[in-house]
Amino acid sequence: MIIQDVINHLEDFAPLNYAEDFDNVGLLVGDAKQNLTGVLVTLDTLESVVDEAIENHCNLIVSFHPIVFKGLKKITGKTYVERVVLKAIKHNIAIYAIHTALDNHIEGVNDIICNQLQLKNKSILIPQSNTIKKLTTYAPQAEADTLRTALFKAGAGQIGNYSHCSFNVDGTGTFNGNSTSNPTKGNKGETHYEAETKITVTFAKHLQSKILKALFTTHSYEEVAYEIVTLENHNQHIGIGMVGELEAPMPETEFLQYLKEKMNTACIRHSAFLGKPIKKIAVLGGSGSFAINNAKQAGADAFITADLKYHDFFSAENQIILADIGHFESEQFTKNGLVAHLTKKITNFAIVLSKTDTNPVKYF
Incomplete structure (x- = not known):
């Protein structure tokens, strides 16, 4: 495995699209293409946590809070943030922060x-608002079921406790291809009438690239007619x-x-x-x-x-x-939840729960 494989598991679970705008999430330090040696999960990344990662032969730290939050103009080791970044780079340790992406997750x-x-x-x-999108497209009636199935497989049509949700209307589409067109239905230069199905599905915004890939690879037309709009509906699961x-x-x-x-x-x-x-x-x-x-x-x-x-x-x-x-x-039990999730997904590498107490507040 490489570090990117772990990142993929994390972002499938808590997509970064749902992190707050002010936040700094994702891979903050390191090379995602490095071979993975182990994962240390922590609430905060401090120098002592980097030391713990070194001791446990972990070259990826998954941190709830981002160690780099504001822009760094210099990295000279004068602050605890700079010292953490320097030590992590020196020892080829990557740091990934999940923060508000996990805050906004229904199981976070x-x-x-x-x-x-x-x-x-x-x-x-x-x-959260503005997290649900709607796709409307048109397909030949004979191909509508195949296209719907591909969109569902890509994650479209999930509404609460229901899957395979869509709305469909049969009608007639028209088009006339120019001299450089290559129509799969009808002939170029002639207005063609095709019995089509209008298909409408909703999807979570982080799936847009997958939905469009499914649409374009499955649809038979040279030019695919479609539109995507963002809905004002609140997402009850994010x-x-x-x-x-x-x-x-x-x-x-x-x-x-x-x-x-x-x-x-x-x-x-x-x-x-x-x-x-x-x-x-x-x-x-x-x-x-x-x-x-x-x-x-x-x-x-x-x-x-x-x-x-x-x-x-x-x-x-x-x-x-x-x-x-x-x-x-x-937030102290958050790292336990992350360890439990990653342990289920990754069985051939050590997922280590940090033992370092990173709480900066003490009580007398």
């Missing part, structure tokens, strides 16, 4: 939190944050104790108690103050996130309990 960061808390009836808190429910309601103090134990956190900062049981929970790993209103609109009794500032707690407005469990604490 927030699903892991929900599973840790044993929540049920889970759904996306803030579904987005940030999640909402779920406890098996049974809990008193507020009991819930916070439960949260503290399940998320292995030393401290929870929270807004005022409301004197009512906790049942519906919204979660968002990492910095989540921007989603407070979404959590309230979802009817959540509590919102679990991190990095809340002083004035953010006023936004609870006696409608919800805000619980800041710490940035590292909210």
Whole structure:
């Protein structure tokens, strides 16, 4: 295997198309064509993590957070970021970051939190928009089924729990090829009438190149008539944050104790108690103050996130309990999920779970 093979597995699972615009995801350091020796999975890439990769003979570090976030104008070793990059390059170690691509995955960061808390009836808190596209094309009626099958195989026609979804209308197409054309139906220079089927399918935006390849390689026409539009529909399977429910309601103090134990956190900062049981929970790993209103609109009794500032707690407005469990604490189990996924996909190479504690925040 080469490093690119691992990247392909990661991007099939969490396509980079769904990462946030501000993010820096993908291969950040190294050559994807190198032969793979092993994979180390971590939450953050620090110098000590690179040392751990060297010790375990791993030449690929899969990191949740990107070590290179802002542009680097110099790499002289003056900052911890520069030192990590220098050490990784010196030892031919590649660094790949997945970050918000995994944040927005339905089985990503927030699903892991929900599973840790044993929540049920889970759904996306803030579904992503502009992630669903629609293809409309026209094929000879005798070839329509073959074309539909090829589009479905490429990933088109998936809507929620349903596959092979399409809409089809029979009609008549017309065309007249010029002197340099090579029509597969009719003759050049003559207006041809063909019984055609109009085929419409939706697809996830990251599949566009595969869908078009299937269209062009399967369609018999020299010039394929088609159009692609981006839909405003929210994608209920892609987005940030999640909402779920406890098996049974809990008193507020009991819930916070439960949260503290399940998320292995030393401290929870929270807004005022409301004197009512906790049942519906919204979660968002990492910095989540921007989603407070979404959590309230979802009817959540509590919102679990991190990095809340002083004035953010006023936004609870006696409608919800805000619980800041710490940035590292909210995402700490993410690397375990990545190891589990990669271990299923790659059985002939070591997938090593980093033992380095990368939490920069300490409690006294």
